[in-house]
Amino acid sequence: MESFDAVVLGGGAVGCATLFHLTRLGCRRVLLLERGDIAGGTTAQSSGILRTYYSVRPNVAVARAALAMFQDFPALLEDEEADCGLIRTGYLAVAPEGKAALALERTIAAQQELGIAARLVDHAEARAIHPWLDLSDIALCGYEEEAGFADPYMTAHAFARAARRQGAVIRQGAPVLGLLREGGRVRGLRTGGGDIAAGVVVSTLNVWSPLLRGWAEAEIPCHASRHLVASFAADAPYTSALPVLKDFASPLMLYSRPHAGSEILVGAGDAGDEVADPDGGTGDIPMDWVAEVGAQLAHRMPRFAEHGRFVRAWAGLYDTTPDWNPVLGKLPGIEGLLVAFGFSGHGFKLSPMVGRMLAQAALGLPPDLPLDPYRATRFAEGAPLRGAFGSGAVS
Numbered sequence: 001m002e003s004f005d006a007v008v009l010g011g012g013a014v015g016c017a018t019l020f021h022l023t024r025l026g027c028r029r030v031l032l033l034e035r036g037d038i039a040g041g042t043t044a045q046s047s048g049i050l051r052t053y054y055s056v057r058p059n060v061a062v063a064r065a066a067l068a069m070f071q072d073f074p075a076l077l078e079d080e081e082a083d084c085g086l087i088r089t090g091y092l093a094v095a096p097e098g099k100a101a102l103a104l105e106r107t108i109a110a111q112q113e114l115g116i117a118a119r120l121v122d123h124a125e126a127r128a129i130h131p132w133l134d135l136s137d138i139a140l141c142g143y144e145e146e147a148g149f150a151d152p153y154m155t156a157h158a159f160a161r162a163a164r165r166q167g168a169v170i171r172q173g174a175p176v177l178g179l180l181r182e183g184g185r186v187r188g189l190r191t192g193g194g195d196i197a198a199g200v201v202v203s204t205l206n207v208w209s210p211l212l213r214g215w216a217e218a219e220i221p222c223h224a225s226r227h228l229v230a231s232f233a234a235d236a237p238y239t240s241a242l243p244v245l246k247d248f249a250s251p252l253m254l255y256s257r258p259h260a261g262s263e264i265l266v267g268a269g270d271a272g273d274e275v276a277d278p279d280g281g282t283g284d285i286p287m288d289w290v291a292e293v294g295a296q297l298a299h300r301m302p303r304f305a306e307h308g309r310f311v312r313a314w315a316g317l318y319d320t321t322p323d324w325n326p327v328l329g330k331l332p333g334i335e336g337l338l339v340a341f342g343f344s345g346h347g348f349k350l351s352p353m354v355g356r357m358l359a360q361a362a363l364g365l366p367p368d369l370p371l372d373p374y375r376a377t378r379f380a381e382g383a384p385l386r387g388a389f390g391s392g393a394v395s
């Protein structure tokens with residue numbers, strides 16, 4: 001039987017980052033199995049926004065460490081040509097009077113406590129940062145300077161390439177069919193090409209993680225939910241001089257960012273529709289949804305009311321947990337297996353650091369940041385990681 005010290009399941013942003021960090025930490029006999037292509041899963045559907053703007057403290061710390069990795073990507077990968085497509089635009093959050101404004105204030109304070117360059121800005125400064133905005137119904141604005149977006153596809157491929165250079169084996173078109181178990185311990189996995197023994201298995205299967213229910217007889221608190229993204233153009237290019245925007249005053253809690261050089265990419269911060277089968281396709285884009293998003297966008301940026309033009313839209317899947325935060329680490333009663341699932345629409349920005357924490361745990365090293373807040377048992381314990389903004393990817 002083939003044998004590896006560590007095997008990563010799934011070649012998305014999280015799996016590729018984990019593979020890279022395993023090799024960087026000295027693990028050489030390491031394998032990644034991807035049933036399709038690298039970054040061909042939900043990573044390819046991502047909006048790619050990077051921010052540390054979170055009300056859940058552990059997320060702020062993980063996102064900050066991950067952002068530093070994005071910012072220093074060539075040095076991290078020891079390859080001056082390594083590119084994650086990072087564009088620093090800043091992140092502007094705007095909120096109406098009430099609960100959202102209080103949450104915004106608390107979030108900025110939490111970021112500042114960790115030394116992050118985030119601050120409340122008045123309307124004049126917010127308009128200087130983003131001259132297209134109508135802020136007449138906005139009470140409070142917060143700005144995070146270092147935030148922006150990156151390219152999830154490029155990032156995952158760069159991690160995969162660097163891991164391969166360091167000796168990792170990557171197999172694409174290689175679906176995992178099950179786990180090999182001995183009592184409470186995972187010893188390897190089953191594939192179409194035969195069984196493989198593994199010292200440790202790290203599962204990063206995102207919306208396909210419920211497969212572990214059958215494979216490991218484990219409780220997997222995660223379901224797939226469908227989320228739409230649309231891009232629009234106006235009479236002037238919507239360039240990367242404009243920040244990522246989170247509009248807590250919009251009924252759909254819209255987020256947006258510059259896209260493709262001249263368009264705006266807009267997504268909704270709602271709970272999305274539950275999807276029973278993640279392989280069942282992502283479905284059609286209802287034009288009334290596009291019209292609704294367009295109207296809410298035009299309310300915040302009146303320029304789109306007169307000159308807005310719908311360009312394109314797509315749908316993607318989130319691996320959503322009950323508290324909209326990931327589950328990371330061991331599952332109760334199962335040795336030899338680490339999991340990462342439930343990123344609930346905000347996993348790309350965390351992925352470089354989550355990969356490092358998982359790799360450290362897989363090799364028996366203490367993770368740089370604690371995995372414990374993300375334990376699978378937190379739901380049963382009544383200790384979910386509830387954010388101040390309610391259900392949604394801004395957790």
Ligand SMILES: Cc1cc2nc3c(=O)[nH]c(=O)nc-3n(C[C@H](O)[C@H](O)[C@H](O)COP(=O)(O)OP(=O)(O)OC[C@H]3O[C@@H](n4cnc5c(N)ncnc54)[C@H](O)[C@@H]3O)c2cc1C
Pocket residue numbers: 009010011012013014015016033034035036037038039040041042043044045046047048049050152174175176177204205206207208211227228229267315316317318343344345346347348349350
């Ligand atoms: C529309 C949308 C917008 C988003 N926007 C943002 C954003 O702005 N910022 C942000 O931080 N995050 C965002 N996200 C979330 C982020 O993109 C994801 O959390 C992240 O990319 C997930 O990476 P992953 O490696 O966990 O999953 P995936 O990329 O889905 O990787 C899982 C892999 O497992 C493979 N697989 C499945 N079954 C098997 C099997 N049996 N054997 C082997 N391989 C298997 C799949 O083929 C897939 O490639 C967004 C997501 C969506 C859908």
